Amino acid sequence: MSTRVASSRILKDSNGDIGEHLRNHIHLTNCIHLKNHMHNNNKQIPVLTDRSLLMRDLIVLQRSRSLRDPSASSNSPSLIGDSKGEDHMEERRTRRRRSVDRNVVKKSSLRLSSSSPIFVNFGTSKVTPSDEKLDGSSRKSYRVEDVNEVYSVDSVKSGSKNSVNNVNEANFKTLSDQLNEVLGDSDDLVYSNVLPRGNARSKRRKFRGTKRAGRAVSVRDNAGNSKSEMCIASNAVPRGEKYEEEVAEGREEDMSRAVPKNGCGMPFNWSSIHNRGKTFFDIAGRSLSCGMSDSKGKKGETDMPMSSDSSSSFTKTEHEATPFLVDSGNNEGWVHDYSGELGIFADDLLKNGKDSDYGKKRRNAQRHFSLTQKYAPRTFRDLVGQNLVMQALSNAVAKQRVGLLYVFHGPNGTGKTSCARIFARALNCHSMEQSKPCGRCSSCVSYDNGKNHNIREMGPVKKFDFDNMRISQQKRQHLVFIFDDCDAMSTDSWNALSKVVDRAPRRVAFILVCSSLDVLPHIIVSRCQKFFFPKLKDADIIGSLQRIASKEEIDIDKEALKLVASKSDGSLRDAEMTLEQLSLLGTRISVPLVQEMVGLISDEKLVDLLDLALSADTVNTVKSLRIIMETSVEPLALMSQLATVITDILAGSYDFAKDQCRRKFFRRQPLTKEDMEKLRKALKTLSESEKQLRVSNDKLTWLTAALLQLAPEQQYLLPPSYSADASLNRTPLTDHDPSKVRQEFSCVNRPSVEEIWLAVIEKVRVNSLREFLYKEGKIFSISIGSAPTVQLMFNSPLAKSTAENFNDHILRAFEAVLGSPVTLEMRTELKKDWKNVGSWPLQDNGERFRDSGRSEIIEVGDESESTMSRARRKHLEASLNQNQSQSIVRGKVSLAQVIKQAEGNGWSKSKAVSIANKLEQENLRLEPRSRSLICWKASRSTRRKISSRLKIRRRVRLHSLLKLISCGNYLSTKSPPR
Numbered sequence: 001m002s003t004r005v006a007s008s009r010i011l012k013d014s015n016g017d018i019g020e021h022l023r024n025h026i027h028l029t030n031c032i033h034l035k036n037h038m039h040n041n042n043k044q045i046p047v048l049t050d051r052s053l054l055m056r057d058l059i060v061l062q063r064s065r066s067l068r069d070p071s072a073s074s075n076s077p078s079l080i081g082d083s084k085g086e087d088h089m090e091e092r093r094t095r096r097r098r099s100v101d102r103n104v105v106k107k108s109s110l111r112l113s114s115s116s117p118i119f120v121n122f123g124t125s126k127v128t129p130s131d132e133k134l135d136g137s138s139r140k141s142y143r144v145e146d147v148n149e150v151y152s153v154d155s156v157k158s159g160s161k162n163s164v165n166n167v168n169e170a171n172f173k174t175l176s177d178q179l180n181e182v183l184g185d186s187d188d189l190v191y192s193n194v195l196p197r198g199n200a201r202s203k204r205r206k207f208r209g210t211k212r213a214g215r216a217v218s219v220r221d222n223a224g225n226s227k228s229e230m231c232i233a234s235n236a237v238p239r240g241e242k243y244e245e246e247v248a249e250g251r252e253e254d255m256s257r258a259v260p261k262n263g264c265g266m267p268f269n270w271s272s273i274h275n276r277g278k279t280f281f282d283i284a285g286r287s288l289s290c291g292m293s294d295s296k297g298k299k300g301e302t303d304m305p306m307s308s309d310s311s312s313s314f315t316k317t318e319h320e321a322t323p324f325l326v327d328s329g330n331n332e333g334w335v336h337d338y339s340g341e342l343g344i345f346a347d348d349l350l351k352n353g354k355d356s357d358y359g360k361k362r363r364n365a366q367r368h369f370s371l372t373q374k375y376a377p378r379t380f381r382d383l384v385g386q387n388l389v390m391q392a393l394s395n396a397v398a399k400q401r402v403g404l405l406y407v408f409h410g411p412n413g414t415g416k417t418s419c420a421r422i423f424a425r426a427l428n429c430h431s432m433e434q435s436k437p438c439g440r441c442s443s444c445v446s447y448d449n450g451k452n453h454n455i456r457e458m459g460p461v462k463k464f465d466f467d468n469m470r471i472s473q474q475k476r477q478h479l480v481f482i483f484d485d486c487d488a489m490s491t492d493s494w495n496a497l498s499k500v501v502d503r504a505p506r507r508v509a510f511i512l513v514c515s516s517l518d519v520l521p522h523i524i525v526s527r528c529q530k531f532f533f534p535k536l537k538d539a540d541i542i543g544s545l546q547r548i549a550s551k552e553e554i555d556i557d558k559e560a561l562k563l564v565a566s567k568s569d570g571s572l573r574d575a576e577m578t579l580e581q582l583s584l585l586g587t588r589i590s591v592p593l594v595q596e597m598v599g600l601i602s603d604e605k606l607v608d609l610l611d612l613a614l615s616a617d618t619v620n621t622v623k624s625l626r627i628i629m630e631t632s633v634e635p636l637a638l639m640s641q642l643a644t645v646i647t648d649i650l651a652g653s654y655d656f657a658k659d660q661c662r663r664k665f666f667r668r669q670p671l672t673k674e675d676m677e678k679l680r681k682a683l684k685t686l687s688e689s690e691k692q693l694r695v696s697n698d699k700l701t702w703l704t705a706a707l708l709q710l711a712p713e714q715q716y717l718l719p720p721s722y723s724a725d726a727s728l729n730r731t732p733l734t735d736h737d738p739s740k741v742r743q744e745f746s747c748v749n750r751p752s753v754e755e756i757w758l759a760v761i762e763k764v765r766v767n768s769l770r771e772f773l774y775k776e777g778k779i780f781s782i783s784i785g786s787a788p789t790v791q792l793m794f795n796s797p798l799a800k801s802t803a804e805n806f807n808d809h810i811l812r813a814f815e816a817v818l819g820s821p822v823t824l825e826m827r828t829e830l831k832k833d834w835k836n837v838g839s840w841p842l843q844d845n846g847e848r849f850r851d852s853g854r855s856e857i858i859e860v861g862d863e864s865e866s867t868m869s870r871a872r873r874k875h876l877e878a879s880l881n882q883n884q885s886q887s888i889v890r891g892k893v894s895l896a897q898v899i900k901q902a903e904g905n906g907w908s909k910s911k912a913v914s915i916a917n918k919l920e921q922e923n924l925r926l927e928p929r930s931r932s933l934i935c936w937k938a939s940r941s942t943r944r945k946i947s948s949r950l951k952i953r954r955r956v957r958l959h960s961l962l963k964l965i966s967c968g969n970y971l972s973t974k975s976p977p978r
């Protein structure tokens with residue numbers, strides 16, 4: 001039977017006659033196959049047998065389109081476990097089938113394959129219990145079925161390994177099976193990959209005897225008429241082991257099954273090995289993207305149940321299979337052991353010296369490993385900034401005090417997943433030394449090769465059936481399940497887990513990885529050893545980045561590194577990603593470059609802005625804020641940058657060397673004690689405003705307001721509840737003098753109605769009411785006088801009547817905020833009025849106003865003494881009273897409307913326009929969408945000029961206009977709604 005010949009060939013090859021074997025290899029997987037040969041034989045086989053032939057093969061391969069499976073690019077879930085949607089299964093099967101077809105076609109076109117290709121079909125078998133006895137063992141043996149089953153592949157392999165090594169059969173059983181069986185401990189496990197070469201034959205013979213169920217299809221080489229193997233899944237025969245072969249007779253169905261499921265048409269464990277071999281593949285000029293993704297990208301990528309052993313987890317952990325790329329020290333031998341196709345790369349190295357520029361450049365040019373992958377921690381010692389966790393877990397391993405349930409929680413990018421893997425590897429590490437995982441023992445190596453089925457990583461599992469999960473647990477080994485992103489696990493999965501937890505067999509550990517414990521069921525959490533992974537300190541991140549930068553020869557300033565670190569918010573992964581991005585620029589990385597890249601404002605600009613705000617230069621503060629905002633900076637980011645700069649100044653770490661002459665507040669150096677105190681208060685103001693900024697839709701307004709509050713108190717008198725010293729949560733100001741409040745609500749410092757409303761909401765004690773008010777209501781108007789009146793507007797009559805039920809609560813809140821008794825009125829919003837926003841009806845009829853929808857009205861009882869003389873103020877008050885026109889209307893009233901209004905009062909249009917222009921020039925332009933309270937103090941001369949120009953008949957208009965000018969708001973002279 002042809003399969004016999006094929007098997008004997010494999011035997012022969014694995015005994016050293018690789019060259020011949022390789023010549024017949026045509027699929028890239030053979031490279032891996034080859035590598036496995038080399039690896040398997042403990043690197044003792046003479047390599048580079050017939051390089052020219054192999055080179056030729058590689059060139060052929062290079063040209064072969066079969067190297068790339070376009071279907072791979074779609075988000076192919078790496079490995080799918082037992083439970084999965086039938087649809088997905090079908091889709092995957094089809095994809096695989098297609099891919100196999102392609103492979104077959106390509107191979108045929110290369111005339112290296114025949115119509116009956118050999119497929120070693122290991123990835124498809126499912127091991128189920130049967131009555132068959134193996135090796136005279138009394139243990140249950142398992143029959144292999146032709147079912148798509150991921151774990152079985154490894155199971156088969158491991159089974160083979162075990163049997164080969166004349167140890168106990170691997171146990172293929174469900175967890176339930178295991179639960180019923182006490183696992184005996186045995187230390188006599190020998191690992192195939194540490195066996196001397198001489199053992200290979202007996203190993204195989206024994207394995208054959210076990211009738212393991214790998215499937216292979218023989219193929220006759222058309223050209224040479226000699227047998228060759230096309231190991232679609234040849235990498236599933238990791239160490240040249242011989243499997244009983246079956247003829248698939250080219251049935252498509254079988255072929256489709258022959259390709260295990262990584263959804264990309266490649267063998268299931270292709271991706272891991274393909275990643276190992278990426279360097280030389282890439283040298284072959286191909287990009288072999290197999291739908292891999294960084295661990296970040298993995299999140300939420302699939303809602304399919306994802307279960308995998310370490311091999312299948314590769315989409316998440318490509319780095320795990322690339323240790324030689326990471327740590328050349330560990331893999332020196334491997335590199336030099338390359339032969340055949342691999343030899344091309346080895347050739348470079350040999351010719352040019354291991355780290356010759358040429359070799360380096362080529363490798364660097366071809367690799368696509370992200371820094372996070374390359375520098376993923378591999379031992380506890382590599383873990384940065386998690387000393388407590390590291391200590392506890394490594395002691396647990398050393399003292400063999402291993403728990404059943406662990407949860408690793410904390411912010412993203414702090415090393416939780418990496419640590420889970422390290423811990424899992426350490427638990428299974430055979431090293432006699434203290435530092436586990438060693439990275440050298442069979443367990444560690446098999447994990448690195450993606451073949452350690454004792455460590456299984458589950459994605460965010462939606463459904464997971466432990467009882468039906470087929471697992472094989474080797475003796476003395478821990479079966480470790482890592483549930484990454486377990487926050488997303490379904491209730492079913494949790495139930496399944498909690499069931500298993502109660503009766504888990506020995507040497508099983510579950511590591512749950514999540515960002516927050518809150519979302520996990522208490523029943524689980526309370527049974528877990530909980531390890532918190534805090535955000536990393538900037539210093540730790542800087543250290544790591546520095547190390548990476550020097551290894552990668554990235555030219556970056558220390559200050560720039562610091563900035564990257566501070567920008568990454570305690571996540572080393574974020575920092576590494578930023579560094580990688582910056583490194584692509586190809587120039588020396590400086591602070592401004594980083595700032596530009598990450599969307600930050602330079603420190604100079606920040607200090608300038610701060611300087612303007614702190615010296616109460618309102619106009620320029622607002623102007624320069626707007627200029628900065630034009631660069632699309634996020635208000636929140638800007639605010640946090642400002643806070644950072646203030647902190648730096650307070651800490652004395654800010655260098656004021658530049659541009660001091662144009663500054664006011666910061667001109668005097670060193671800063672006085674008072675200045676420092678102002679800065680401290682400014683920082684406090686910013687941090688308080690940040691809360692509001694977060695919840696507000698109009699962040700710019702809040703940021704503006706916050707900045708305007710940074711100036712010294714005398715210029716920004718605010719009611720205590722708004723002052724820099726008072727948080728909004730302060731106790732009610734019951735004893736507050738209302739007249740003082742009124743005074744403080746001057747034009748210059750008046751908080752916006754929105755601010756008042758938010759403050760009131762904050763004061764409401766009942767949570768649900770708070771939420772209700774936030775959603776449903778807003779202030780229509782506030783008149784602050786001897787008897788403050790507040791009009792509240794609600795979205796619907798229902799909302800209004802609901803609010804009325806809580807009248808007392810709301811009233812109390814207002815009184816607390818405004819510091820005086822308040823009259824409360826509630827009203828319903830008229831839908832039609834929403835349309836009128838922006839074209840505010842300005843009529844003398846107060847009634848009309850009341851009905852006209854959104855409006856924010858604040859009564860001005862007086863004018864700031866500093867900006868307007870007392871006499872003027874009195875006069876103004878008198879006029880206002882006379883005209884019953886006590887409010888400035890704030891809201892969507894545009895300058896155009898003022899002009900319109902002026903027209904209505906007999907101004908010529910040109911005159912009105914010129915006034916408007918004047919105003920626009922001198923005033924700050926409000927964006928149409930901004931209804932913000934942006935204050936502006938016109939100089940006295942400006943006001944005089946304008947008033948002299950405006951020969952207005954009615955005095956009130958002048959005053960109102962003056963107010964408009966001085967407040968930077970557009971005004972109405974209308975009487976307030978009653």
Ligand SMILES: Nc1ncnc2c1ncn2[C@@H]1O[C@H](COP(=O)(O)OP(=O)(O)OP(=O)(O)O)[C@@H](O)[C@H]1O
Pocket residue numbers: 295296371372373375376377382383384385386411412413414415416417418419513514515533536571572573574576
């Ligand atoms: N403490 C750390 N020590 C060393 N490297 C780290 C650490 N934290 C993060 N990294 C780097 O970030 C990458 C991702 O880390 P990892 O996936 O372990 O973080 P995580 O906390 O699990 O994040 P997430 O919650 O987003 O999955 C690692 O490959 C490594 O390069």
Ligand SMILES: [Zn+2]
Pocket residue numbers: 428429430431436437438439440441442443444445
């Ligand atoms: Zn080890």
